[in-house]
Amino acid sequence: MEISVREPAGLSEKAASERLAEYGANELPRPRPPRLPVRAARQLADPMSILLLIAGLVTLVVLGEVAEGAAILTILLVNVVIGVSQEAKADHAVRALRTLTAPMAKVVRDGVVRRIPAAEVVPGDAVRVAAGDRVPADARLLRADALGVDESMLTGESLSSDKRAAHADGAGGTLADRRDELFAGTLVVRGSGVAEVTRTGARTEMGRIASALGGGAKGPLAVELAQVSRRIGLVALLAGVVMILIGLGRVQRGDATLLDVILAGVALAIAAVPESLAAAVTTALALGSQRMAALGVIVRRLPAIEALGATTVIATDKTGTLTTGHLTVSDQVTVSGSDLWRAALRCNDARDGLGDAVDVALAVAAERRGVRLPPGEERLAARPFDAETRSMGVITAAPGGGPLLTVKGAPEVMFARCVPGPETERLARAVSGLADRGLRVLALADKHTDDLDAAGLRPLGLVALSDEIRLTAARAVADCRAAGIRVVMVTGDHAGTARAIAEEVGVGGGPVVTGAELQALAEGDERAKRSARLREAAVLARVDPATKLELVRALREDGQVVAMTGDGVNDAPALRNADVGVAMAGEEGTDVAREAASVVVTNGDLGTIVAGVREGRRLRHNVVSMVGYLLTGNLAEILIVLTGLIAWPDLVVPLLPVQLLWINLVLDGIPAIALGVDRPAGDPLALRPTGGLLSWPALTRIALRAVAVGALVFAAVEVARRLGWSEEQVRTQAVLALVCARLTLAYVVRARRRTFERGWWRGRSVLVAVTATAALQVLVTVIAALGAPLALVPLPPAGWAMALGAAVLSVPVCDMVRCDRNRRGGGRASDESTPPRSAAPRSGSGTH
């Protein structure tokens, strides 16, 4: 293909690598990750750790219980170590994800356009930028075609600035005045250009003003949970204080010693705090986002995982999402005597196989036909393709010749600019036949003029491009339908093309609505009708990106959770407004779309997005299970400690602080983390989310189950007391019954309809965790030497029987408070072979 004379040959690879070594990577300096002691200190400063530290020191110094105090402090130490390693792991995962979405740049090296990581751009490189790109480095413009750049992040100027190619007189003045310069980090909003890099990395304008970017912010879920933990901690402290005050009254009456009261306060505080909650949730989210990344779904904002799981409508592009996006010319209609392929090559921005898919396909087709541009032909002006005008135009001149305007675009747009006549009419008639075959049709026309907007063009012909349907598309659409998720196809393409493709992949259940139809409903009363049309459409054809935003709003007003795909510069508002904005990684998408999106998919496939929804639903289910598991257990402990204080004053506390810590941190942590990575039976896509994480039904369920578990343990302890067992044995009984009941809770909370339903054994992690935890508990109960630091002693068989009884009985009792959804008939999700049929949003089968 010809290279325009104003296009530079760029650096050679050799020179570029030498410069890279000399100037360093084109990156802003990043803050170093904190060192180990800093991380450890941060963990220790956590309110929960402080509480544990106080509890440990009080037990050690005030109560004089050396073994117990040391055990509490050891547990604290283990907690800090786990916390530090978790944080380091999460940091690592975030950094790895960042490199996956690292910005890329198009540079000319050895005369060939290459796509390289922006970090490898060096001074002297010739970079090509187009609408939607983030400028990789400071650069001087060599060519600018209708180029507009948003520099607000540097200048504060909200209007985009128009750029032009540099002249020999050089630059100067304020940033906003430097019209022939591009600045790193700014966004190209329209047009295209070629520029020579002048400064990279920290030497760029952005580098000079940028304070290091803060990363790794916590998602709202983690923040919400941290808040919950803190509040629980506060409540526990208050309860402890109140209890100590009451206890002091008893001390005065001589019913108890001061130490007893302090011990009870510490126990209550520890019982109340779900020590492993925050760590378990963070781990689940971090591992979840890693798993999603492995599937090709990169989550840019953690809450998007939750939103993905809750999606009820996916509004998807056609090209690249339902189809492969690799276009090939499969038909053409030529006006006799016209040079259709030369025009296709002239009005074309692709180079070296890189660029817009339509342009690349046309260039390949022209090359295959042996067509070349006349030597020395120069491009004088250009208007790059714009999704709103659906056309592109260039003005070229052969040496010694006059200017020639060549335009290509959507047929109806083109015919409106062409001279009317039999040829134009013949082409117009041919369009629907091609579109109905699912082909993308473009018309080409030209005229000798230097006006890019000229009318009265001479039609040259039509080209029809085919785009293979992705093998996974029909399956993904069917999966969505089975899971009650509606798929809407939104495309700028012809209605005929869109309908043909929609039929092939199974998108249906609603009308095909066109942009023209919506336009007719733009006024007054008609607006309501317009929204209704938008909401019911299965396919939206010939719509511009602004309609996508309108669609998102209409659907959200209707109570839907909308995932919207997009790749273009104009898609950003819709992506930002959707519950989940999905952008494409790599060449197919623009930087602007990626930055507006909360999720980036590496291959743009609808199947990948559905896989993301599946993971999202699973993760949400897991987090709900985990929260339910931990909070139910903690509440049960509080109830046992409180009722014990009243019912068994001689015991002081039915569970010692160290025993509670053992349960909360060691025994609970393992199943909680396993629940976070659980794979429950059946297709997770069928797990439709209901309500919030800590919604009233969820909290009620937790409270009722805690009462049930508390009552069972209370009964076991009461029997042990009546049997005349020693104080240690009674406490061991309490621990054993509680642990057994709580371990069954792991199975209760993860079940969809009924504990131990069909396929309950699936999900090895929970099975392994529960078995390991049970084995640990058996060891410390049976082997006196191991149990000693925890004040546990061996039990007679009756004790084991009672503990097992508590475990077994907790299943039916807890199942009784399984949400009311079974009565609503939506709970058929447990069976893989019977996916839910109801397509109603936000209803159907929840979990737990």
Ligand SMILES: Nc1ncnc2c1ncn2[C@@H]1O[C@H](COP(=O)(O)OP(=O)(O)OP(=O)(O)O)[C@@H](O)[C@H]1O
């Ligand atoms: N490079 C191009 N030059 C000129 N016209 C084009 C070009 N690419 C597309 N068109 C025209 O513009 C119309 C809309 O294309 P656009 O790429 O905006 O569609 P889209 O909304 O991205 O659709 P899809 O969801 O199928 O990707 C096409 O049907 C075609 O007629």
